[in-house]
Amino acid sequence: MARKFTPKVVTANHLLEGDVIYLTADDRWTRNLSEAEMIDDEAHADIRLLFAAAQQSVVVGPYLADVEAGANGPEPTHFREDFRRTGPSNYFHGKQAAKAEA
Amino acid sequence: MYKYNEFDAAFLAERNRQFRAQVERRIDGSLTEDEFRPLRLMNGLYLQLHAYMLRVAIPYGTLSSDQMRQLALLAEKWDKGYGHFTTRQNIQYNWPKLPDVPDMLDALAEVGLHAIQTSGNCIRNVTADHFAGAAADELIDPRPVAELLRQWSTDHPEFQFMPRKFKIAITGSPNDRAVVAAHDIGLRAVQKNGEIGFEVLVGGGLGRTPMIGKVINPFVAKEDLLPYLEAIVSTWNMEGRRDNKYKARIKITVHEQGLDTFRAKVEERYAAVRDQFRGYDQKLLAEIEQYFAAPAYRDGDVAAYTTAYNADPVFRAWVDTNLTAHKRADHAIVTISIKAHGKTPGDASAEQMRLMAHLADKYAYGELRISHEQNVILPHVHKSDLPALHKALKAAGLGTANIGLVSDIIACPGMDYCALATARSIPIAQQIATRIDELKIEREVGELKIKISGCINACGHHHVGHIGILGLDRAGVENYQITLGGDHTETAAIGERAGPGFSYDQIVPAIERLITAYLELRTSAEERFIDAYRRVGPAPFKAALYPEAEEKANAA
Numbered sequence A: 001m002a003r004k005f006t007p008k009v010v011t012a013n014h015l016l017e018g019d020v021i022y023l024t025a026d027d028r029w030t031r032n033l034s035e036a037e038m039i040d041d042e043a044h045a046d047i048r049l050l051f052a053a054a055q056q057s058v059v060v061g062p063y064l065a066d067v068e069a070g071a072n073g074p075e076p077t078h079f080r081e082d083f084r085r086t087g088p089s090n091y092f093h094g095k096q097a098a099k100a101e102a
Numbered sequence B: 001m002y003k004y005n006e007f008d009a010a011f012l013a014e015r016n017r018q019f020r021a022q023v024e025r026r027i028d029g030s031l032t033e034d035e036f037r038p039l040r041l042m043n044g045l046y047l048q049l050h051a052y053m054l055r056v057a058i059p060y061g062t063l064s065s066d067q068m069r070q071l072a073l074l075a076e077k078w079d080k081g082y083g084h085f086t087t088r089q090n091i092q093y094n095w096p097k098l099p100d101v102p103d104m105l106d107a108l109a110e111v112g113l114h115a116i117q118t119s120g121n122c123i124r125n126v127t128a129d130h131f132a133g134a135a136a137d138e139l140i141d142p143r144p145v146a147e148l149l150r151q152w153s154t155d156h157p158e159f160q161f162m163p164r165k166f167k168i169a170i171t172g173s174p175n176d177r178a179v180v181a182a183h184d185i186g187l188r189a190v191q192k193n194g195e196i197g198f199e200v201l202v203g204g205g206l207g208r209t210p211m212i213g214k215v216i217n218p219f220v221a222k223e224d225l226l227p228y229l230e231a232i233v234s235t236w237n238m239e240g241r242r243d244n245k246y247k248a249r250i251k252i253t254v255h256e257q258g259l260d261t262f263r264a265k266v267e268e269r270y271a272a273v274r275d276q277f278r279g280y281d282q283k284l285l286a287e288i289e290q291y292f293a294a295p296a297y298r299d300g301d302v303a304a305y306t307t308a309y310n311a312d313p314v315f316r317a318w319v320d321t322n323l324t325a326h327k328r329a330d331h332a333i334v335t336i337s338i339k340a341h342g343k344t345p346g347d348a349s350a351e352q353m354r355l356m357a358h359l360a361d362k363y364a365y366g367e368l369r370i371s372h373e374q375n376v377i378l379p380h381v382h383k384s385d386l387p388a389l390h391k392a393l394k395a396a397g398l399g400t401a402n403i404g405l406v407s408d409i410i411a412c413p414g415m416d417y418c419a420l421a422t423a424r425s426i427p428i429a430q431q432i433a434t435r436i437d438e439l440k441i442e443r444e445v446g447e448l449k450i451k452i453s454g455c456i457n458a459c460g461h462h463h464v465g466h467i468g469i470l471g472l473d474r475a476g477v478e479n480y481q482i483t484l485g486g487d488h489t490e491t492a493a494i495g496e497r498a499g500p501g502f503s504y505d506q507i508v509p510a511i512e513r514l515i516t517a518y519l520e521l522r523t524s525a526e527e528r529f530i531d532a533y534r535r536v537g538p539a540p541f542k543a544a545l546y547p548e549a550e551e552k553a554n555a556a
């Protein structure tokens, strides 16, 4: 039997701003992990990553990050992704601040 | 201080113009990221976890007050109002946006600063003793040689695509404050028969394979230094392993080939290149030296200082930790701690930078220095000005009296910013400093160097900390390994691993147990942590770190 596939999101940094972004199901880039497309299938993940990698003038360094389903969409399974979607812990900067403003 | 001549200014303007065009081509899609990446790295621009990061060189740690004000301007205009001073005498901006970077570089060029070769496989910013030109114990001011090396290595056509990065550090004093033994090349000024030259160390480095540099030549005369360094770097450039980036640094080349073999190759190369240096470098050095003339020291009575020292315990505490002997008895070297308890080590706000620039103008002949220990230095202060200076610093949260103490921690950016990190380091430093402050035992503990890195690359120098902390990712959880007995001075040593790592919640209590154990076993207040460790060895410290293991052993 095939190994169980850990769900993924496509994530990258924005070319101009440098901040963390995620690919949505309708081919947009969002700054909010909960809006990202959660991918349950390996072949589909590969296609989505290729789609992202082709957008050289929008994103830098796209890759697949592990996630799990949460009440509000995908949640990170590793602390690195948790920091990426939040911001640094020594100052209230980055996404956490942007969210507070919104 | 060194002043750019027309050539320097034109070179930098041209370089910035080129990079501006490269950024434009990246943005309009004519350059791919793979094409752009090496270009941006050569200009100090990284892409980190949450944003771009711009690393600006502070050559040999020396800044004028105008340069410091410009660093403040960058922080305010294009970043989030602060900058991070690093162990390599750089300043890092954590939040620039790509389209703004060319403007930032132009603003830096206005005051003779740049980000060239702060990354990439080239010769990096040359670091030096942060007390250079001021210290009572120094043989020579190493900065003219450092500036010569900067000019030689900048855009050196042979050394732009080397097997790996290359770091040079230099000290003019027998007391090594520049950690020269942990660099690819370390230079120590020495005197032989009345002549000044350099002891040359090679193959030091930290990272995943820490090594202490070895003496490749005990005495290279000043006029032979540049050709000798050219010979070392070009030998390694040919011999260094390009097949495996983990084996590419010169420390591995020297280790694999053996020092004697490597030295023989360097000598052979030296014989070939020596004649290409026809003395122009020495002429240039003589010109550079003029820029580093000592300021016109002012004379004056130091009674105000003595009075304040005797009357004010807060001032006295600060004097006792933050001052270093100046070569003139009526002056002092002042280290400004940018490590207030609980704050991020090495971070300074734009206001603090401006204040330090202002105080440098008022009290320190307009000069500042940045130390590899992530603090700011006023290298020449007349003692009678110290009380007023201290008052001004204290009012701005810059009066912390902790230099050399537990809370004077080196910490790399770690997982809070760095894309390579395996764990956080800044919050660990913040918590240790806060805890030691709560316990009110910092001064009692005395000199203790804690250094923290957020991954095996060792940017936080953990290997040479009396206590080193290395943050790792163990099965998706942050885990912190402790090393003990490291030494960053002229008696450099790599610390030894104490045992299994600690979780994020357990690392600060573990450090506290180490400190308590030290206080219990030291013979006197004069015996520093590192001395006690050398006397008794790791066993009592391990027992303090791992009490359960101790109990089990006793029960068995």
Ligand code: HEM
Binding pocket: B046, B048, B053, B085, B086, B087, B088, B092, B164, B167, B182, B204, B205, B206, B207, B208, B249, B411, B412, B413, B417, B418, B419, B420, B457, B458, B459, B460, B461
């Ligand atoms: C945040 C972005 C940074 C990145 C991506 C980075 C990357 C690296 C890497 C890959 C190494 C290992 C090199 C090797 O062993 O070949 C290294 C070493 C080092 N870095 Fe960094 N670093 C960063 C920040 C810093 C900072 C902030 C400092 C100063 C606080 C610093 C100072 C050093 C030092 C001292 C070493 C070890 C000395 C040596 O080269 O052997 N780095 N860095």
Ligand code: SF4
Binding pocket: B412, B413, B414, B415, B418, B419, B420, B421, B422, B453, B454, B455, B456, B457, B458, B459, B460
């Ligand atoms: S030690 Fe690791 S985590 Fe820290 S700055 Fe260097 S590369 Fe980043």
